[in-house]
Amino acid sequence: MKRTRRRKFPPCGRVGKWASKHSRSGKHMKTKTGKKYWLFHALSILLILMLVALMCLNRGNPDFQNYSNFYWDKDDFLKRQHEMGFFWLTRLGRLLNLTYEQFYTAITGLGLFSLIAWFYRYSKYPALALAFYMVFPFLLDIVQLRNFLVMGIALWAFSLLMEAKEEPTYRYLSLSLLLLAGTIHNTAFIYIPFWLVLQWPSIWVILSSGLAFTVSLLIPRFLTEASLAQSSSHVLQRYAYLFRGQVSLPGRIFFISLSLALCLAVYFIQYSLDQDRLLEAGVKPKAFQSLSQLAKKLSYLSFGLMPLFFQSVDFFRIFRNFLPLYWLLFSIYFLVPLKAQHKRLEKLVLSLFLLGILCVTCYVLLIFSNTDNVIRTVFKENILLRLIELRGQ
Template structure:
């Protein structure tokens, strides 16, 4: 269990160093290396053997971008384990660089990210790659130029070529640039909440299921089967919390003029991503995999939290209340998402790693 010990030590060191001033970047880098080893060297998770077989058998799978990568890997002489390690290293670095462009508290971000959703990303590598590109792309929208708009679009489409859900985040462009009165956001959210109520009615739910079943989207059609009952309700609550939390952060701090212009811009951008992230809420009733949209906005939630924490007066009671509410949210998400993975994914992640010969 050397990996568990190393991860624990670097996690604590990274968190303590991140809370100090000046910050010690070496602690972040050590913890980032541990994350790369965990993510890239893992050989026991729900998807590993399936993807390994597909890779070694040269069977095309997934979206076009991922198919291209699975062709390049063998050309470079990489087996699946090496291929996965390279992807994990590249996209964890991309995520890290993207976060540093949004907040100075990258060490604290990594600490939260490790709690959730890191171990889900360990399983669903393609979704992680898409999310990392999405986080990196977000900073381009902070400056409204055609070049930055083109770069944001490029990276989002690149992410969508790895996991098709990424294309949904192109909606961030009109919602962030052109919806100054929030009418589009209100309209979209109203439709989502109405649809969420409608799909709870069995007759409407079955009708929607039949319509979705007519779509010819290869492996995606497997998701259009009703597999859950009321288990989606906590995830609905999490999505609603994301919206309320980020909007409150923006509204409260803006009213009291506690934000710098850039901080205000970043939090509003984080809120816009959150709005797009909840658009799949009605689909939670069919397949929990659609809740990965909730997971994809978690990095933006953490960034909004860190910026708000910076802006709130240190001795104000609201600051501690804010911290308590966010930590309670993280604990709830960890309970519903991480605890079920404890024996099948999390514990094996520290004992089944080819880089350490185990």
């Protein structure tokens, strides 16, 4: 008969104490974490319902009638012949016998689905990111329909571009998405140079930003409102209003401060988080690194476009479309627990800094200049809120 080897165990007392201690703490930690993230799931669902209700059921905003005229061919066709992507979307809506109100609900619903799917791709718990987006620029996106669609496409395009090292086909997919975005709104074609530059190392991105700054500085000297208005190009005629005036000194200080603050925020977020704890917050470390790199490079490029921001606030849409990326990184920072005790004060200070960026941006670009024509109008001209108001009377 074969002799069976007896396994040696530590003294029962030690094993019992160790097992009892760690099983209790592990169970407690699991329960605590589960409850915490269950609340984030519930909050995410609530926020998604609010986003859908406010945007898809909107029936009046500063641009609503203009888009309705576009939909029913009551405007000049020359104004839209260079944006055939959006034109054919409206033709599809009319082919399906939709009214403009129904078309608006359908197209904004698809846009929100794309944006929410993007948030969930990079975080299992996007509640905070959705909340930050609702603060700004969500209300402006309700008004600026085509820009909203471009924003969702651009976020997907550049995020996939950052993952092209692992999946080479993403590079061509991202370029195709940007070309599609350009057919919805011509300003999206400016993202094509971005697509090229963002594939370079950071030092080359910074140098490219310096070159872009020089070019942006010269553009207003050669392009004026009068010259654009007299141009034979209908595309250039449409953008003549952008060169009508200039942003005030406080506005210029704000744009510079915002770009600098976002650049610093991404730097501190990237180097203060414990990479091994990202998974606990539902974030893949590789995805976090690619998003951080993208955000840093976009911050560098924003400095290159600063002269255009000084020319007109509308030029800031080029960079504003990437704010959900920064809000997502902010939310990840809030979610990921820190190991070291001494980092709690650091996290408190940085958290206040991040919230300050959000609040100041919302105040300057939304509340200060758009309270009556955007905020009040959007909440007033909503089917659901109107129904609730009538029921309450």
